[in-house]
Amino acid sequence: MxxxxxxxxxxxxxxxxxxxxxxxxxxxxxxxxxxxxxxxxxxxxxxxxxxxxxxxxxxxxxxxxxxxxxxxxxxxxxxxxxxxxxxxxxxxxxxxxxxxxxxxxxxxxxxxxxxxxxxxxxxxxxxxxxxxxxxxxxxxxxxxxxxxxxxxxxGEPMTYNSYKSPLIPIAHGTGEGRLVGGNLELLTKGLGTPFQINTKGAILLIEEVAAPSFLINAMLTHLKQAGVLDEVKGVVIGELQADAEESKKIELVLEDFFACASYPVVRGFHIGHCQPNYGVPLGTNAKLTTAPPQLLIESGVK
Structure with missing residues (x-):
């Protein structure tokens, strides 16, 4: 890369x-x-x-x-x-x-x-x-x-931990791989096209804006059934912008969907449609841990 x-x-x-x-x-x-x-x-x-x-x-x-x-x-x-x-x-x-x-x-x-x-x-x-x-x-x-x-x-690497904002574990563990991903709707729309995301051996980052819980569930299900989650090494969930009531429903969806995952899954990363909105390189190596919860990302420039 x-x-x-x-x-x-x-x-x-x-x-x-x-x-x-x-x-x-x-x-x-x-x-x-x-x-x-x-x-x-x-x-x-x-x-x-x-x-x-x-x-x-x-x-x-x-x-x-x-x-x-x-x-x-x-x-x-x-x-x-x-x-x-x-x-x-x-x-x-x-x-x-x-x-x-x-x-x-x-x-x-x-x-x-x-x-x-x-x-x-x-x-x-x-x-x-x-x-x-x-x-x-x-x-x-x-x-x-x-x-x-x-x-x-x-050219410094990025460390995202509780000093920036708490990462909340949904499934525990440690995973290492390329950081890939972005907006959940766009990732879903790319399925079946020449631009479908390659998540094999990767840490998957997702974010979304103002999507109701049922739609978040549908898009995650689509990714899963398309095999996108089969070989990931971890999932980092960013901002899923919603009002308080819908946010609670989304949290339940995420818990139900990822609680038994064999790879680490965290939510709460301030990225996407939010402030602060932290920039990260995609395609570089990253390490996700849940004890303590943190994301380490290699620099994207030389």
Whole structure:
């Protein structure tokens, strides 16, 4: 698995919108945050274009992605926001050329489809992390969310334990493997396609937003029956954003589904549709333990 080079001060980075359209004011606020990190931000040509509910048509969204990857002066690509539609451009991506031009690619939610596609066909580590307009705007941004970008500069491994937020064990044990995953709905939608996630020998990370308990149960069942959980070494459950009543129901679903798992399973990881939202590399080695509950993740940059 190829690791992109670490960021340095004064590096040029691109902001693109492969899924839904970004809010212009929130995008500007997020860009200031990246600039305060010492980065020089280039905005994709079509980031603020809107056609229907997608950012723009497939060819223009693909063009911004390709231009950012193929420009040798750009060293990182950050997605502005999520939404829907990335599955539509996945078959059109030039994965071989991305493999020859490795760099940081960062986002989550609907971007999950691209994180996994690029990882699978370009052999490149990708990053599940907070997005520029969605998570770095003045209204929601937290210091912890900002801090997760620091590993892109330092190359330090990540340790997630009770100092950040308690991880609650559902099934006990120790597991080691590649960290893979992302948004549960997008992982489910990829089943049976050329972009289906490979979880053999992996630690699976899942998160979701505002899905009711019955739908969480249905998606997990779908993954299980498709064999996705057959050879995992552990499962880390991130934010499954829901109101208090529905959250209790979801906890029961998770307990029922994973309590007898032969691999460690924890919930409570602050990743996905939440604040703080910690960024993590996908495709690097990770170790999950439940005594004590912690997740150790290898650096995603070199």
């Amino acid at each position: 190829i690791k992109p080079r670490a960021l340095q001060e004064d590096d040029r980075v691109a902001v693109i919108a492969p899924a839904g359209p970004a809010d212009e004011e929130k995008l500007k606020q997020g860009i200031v945050v990246l600039e305060n990190m010492g980065l020089k931000v280039i905005i994709g040509r079509h980031v603020l274009d809107v056609e229907d509910r997608l950012a723009v048509d497939d060819e223009k969204r693909l063009a911004d992605l390709h231009e950012a990857f193929f420009d040798p002066t750009i060293h990182g690509i950050f997605c502005a926001t999520g939404g829907f539609g990335t599955a539509r451009i996945a078959p059109m991506i030039d994965y071989a050329r991305i493999n020859r031009n490795p760099k940081i690619f960062w986002g989550y939610s609907d971007i999950t489809y691209l994180l996994n596609a690029i990882q699978k066909y370009s052999d490149l580590v990708t990053f599940h992390g907070p997005m520029v307009a969605t998570d770095l705007n003045d209204e929601v941004r937290s210091a912890e969310t900002e801090s997760s970008f620091s590993s892109l500069f330092t």
